Amino acid sequence: MLANLDRKLFRDLRRMQGQAIAVSLVMACGLAMLIMSRSLIHSLSTARAEYYQANHFADVFASLKRAPLSLVDEIRALPGVAVVEPGVAAQVTLDIPDLDEPATGLIRSLPDLREPQLNRLFLRVGQWLQPGGHGEVLVSEAFAQANHLHPGDPVTMILNGRLQKFRIAGLVLSPEYIFEARPGSALPDNHTYGIFWMPYEELADAFDLKHAFNSLALALAPGANESLVIAALDRRLLKYGGSGAYGRSDQPSHVRVSDEIRVLTILSIGFPLIFLSVAAFMTNAVLSRLLTLQREQIAVLKAFGFENRQIVGHYLKFAFVFVLGGAVLGTLGGMVLGGQMTQMYHMFFRFPDLSFQLDQGAVALSLLVAALAATLGVLGAVRRAAKLPPAEAMRPEPPASYRPAFIERTGIAHFFANTFRMAVRNLERKPAQAGFTIAGLALATGIMVIPNCFHDSVGHILDFQWDTVQRQDVSVGLEEPSSETAKFVFRELPGVVSLEPFRYAAARIYFGPHHRQIAIQGMDPASQHERIVDSRVHVMPLPAEGLVISTKLGEILGAKLGDRLTVEFLEGRRRTVEVPLAGLSEDFSGLAAHMNRHALNRLLGEGDIITGASFCVDATAWKTFLHQLKAVPRVSWVVVKESLRRNFRETTAASINLIQSIYLTFATIVAFGVVYNNARISLAERGRELATLRVIGFSQSEVGAVLITELVILALIAVPLGLAFGTALATGIIHAVNTETVRLPTVFTLHNYAFAVSVVTIASTLSALVVLRNLKQLDLVKAMKAPE
């Protein structure tokens, strides 16, 4: 049996359903964001943890030049080491029939007669490698899907300079490659880069690594100190050409998933906080209005003996109905958005099973947070109303008192029409209501800036990195450093317009307590392909001696121009030398170090050595060039600029479009809801005033203008604030998203701002029009009646 007070609740709610829906929707935006991000964090971390657990993901990783398998026992004996899994990893080039350019990848070994103890694969389709079998490979699912490869298909690879044909046994996933991308690449390019596995014997044979290994994975014993193990391992691997062991926190794939979780964590706190504040205020505004209307009813209830507690409870229930509506819509919204985001993750992250899992804790949390926000929003007003002595409550509220608005006190009052004065004075009399409407509109404007900022920033990188910095069409890397004569082979390729050799050298750069591991790029001083630019995008000449490093690397090391950096080479004779810092360059691909190639070779104590070359190719000979490139032996990797750029565009476009549509929905809801609520309340509170204006001769549109003037003033204040807020927010988010390898600049364009302003303007205008339609029904006779 419904209590009669609750019956009143439902009937009152039905009369204010438009506003109730508006409040619930804004609340739902915040809660959807909360539930989506918490659930995605839950889904990603659970999926990752289960995957790692089930497939024995290693704790420490190392690569080296070559070490005998006998070393494995020694490493296993190191304190803190539980499991050691040695293997062979090598660069490989592939000829994929449907692909013009050569694909490259990493080929890894699997133990011949047993399952690996660490980093076990997950077989998606097909079969495992036959024990003792030959000529079979397993292929990463991402690469296979992008290139339409299936179990049983043939695949041609160049292994250590020898062209060999293999059959695909199965498509697999690996916990090491949840995020599968070329090292250092910000986004996956599954068309041209893949991971492959074959039996140890066969791979070791091909690379002359029999009874030896060049990669290593370790599992730590419980309670082991990771950094001590890494230090011990590094010492042990030093003479075998170890290039530095690292833990999960530096494992590229692990880092990318963690970065995503970190960003989601920021979203799960920041966004709901802002949305719920706006929703809390809207609740306050709606309920304050209701309380004013029902002063007499409250008095009657109290006169008949209802307690303050019951009255407070009754009105709090209104707020809780909004909260409940918001929570239901928010949960549904969060599930839909989360499902779509999970779909998008499939482009970046490869799990055996990544499905969206609703975090029930987050649903409970969101209900709690929203209830708390609503209670905070209305408790004060409700308690004030309940405390009013019945006799006083029976009387209508005293007339509103006004004073000239601040802007008029500046002495320019006579410039304003009286209707404008009404608007400003009304706003000034209710600063909180005006403030939160401004906040809501600013929020809507601000969140629209974010996705376009990402879009523009990515576009800027594409142009900057690939039109200003890297002007070659294609770069080709060799398996081993070679003498400069290798470039004569390259020159024979058809259509080569220009060719510039380069030399990469793996090194650790130290300065003070900081260090980073990086490939130093040795370039010819007059390089026209790859160029170094400063922060003002001016081309810098490459100094004859000394290092030029990216600004980001300079920041990390804390080094400034003229400082002497210690460079420890991780290849060749492994020399450690001191090099002056000769320049700082702008490079959005993160960490970079450049040097004159001849100077670099001198430091390494080697002759005229190159590790690859970049090419500009005549467009008419492009296909033949790529075709013949596939047959060049000892090519370990090929990067074609245009396909990289296309891939980058497609991948970012898909994710940015999704995010944009989410933010667009939210911005529209908030702008619409806030304006609707504000206009409805103004209309209700000032119905008599507006009716009076109609009676004394104002036309419908003139009366509408009185209401609209207020909204326009609010919007004019809100929009610049919103743009500033969005700029700050986007800058903050981009800084949070940026890592050492992914460096997005913050680019804000006029187009971005114009779009944000248009979205908010259109949503607010439509909302205002919906409310203004009610002016038609404005009861003129109301002006004749007693004030409420």
Place this chain on the structure above:
Amino acid sequence: MLETNSPAQDTTLTAAARTPVYRARGLTKVYGTGTAEVRALAGVDLDLYPGELIVLLGPSGSGKTTLLNQLGGLDLPTDGELKYRDLDLTQADEAQLTRFRRDSVGFIFQFYNLIPSLTARENVALITEIARDPMLPEQALEMVNLGARLDHFPAQLSGGEQQRVAIARAIAKRPEVLLCDEPTGALDVKTGIVVLEAIERANRELGTLTVIITHNAVMADMADRVIHFSDGRVHDYQRNARRAAASSLKW
């Protein structure tokens, strides 16, 4: 001293003023339908002439406010004929009604209905901004003896003062008609008299046809004509040979 006239043959008026401002015949207003049907106006015949001061007397619920709403163009009749000069108020569209109210009618409400966010002067100026041939706001306020309180907000004025601002607002546009709905209903006697004096002065000095509706029979003495209203009909007309000054009224 009292004489009764039929509306159509008011022989005491001069020929020039013989064209009525308002002419109503069989004016009917019905609210609701079926059993809930209320006949607020049940066939009213009425002629109102320029410059007259009319007091419309009747108990509450007699339909006098409904009649005022029809005269002011706030509401359309269900049946019958209502003309303001050449304007057929039963056929007028929204724009015509707005123009009619803006140019020709001054309204005075029982609860003043000032815009709380505007000062006395601004409340009047709000109308003078949109009117055809207005007086200065200060001039209008001077006529109601409020020249000294121009820059006060409604909340800073007494009820009588607020009503006088409302009168200034109504007369500032020099309307042909002043419609007053219980103008002293919310005021005490002394302040009520001051307000009536202001209305009387506007009628006298501006020649505005003034209709005051009230249930206070004392006010009948200040009228040129008194119309007694009951059950949605004109019950009786009465013409005063001599108007009593508002200041002489007592209730």
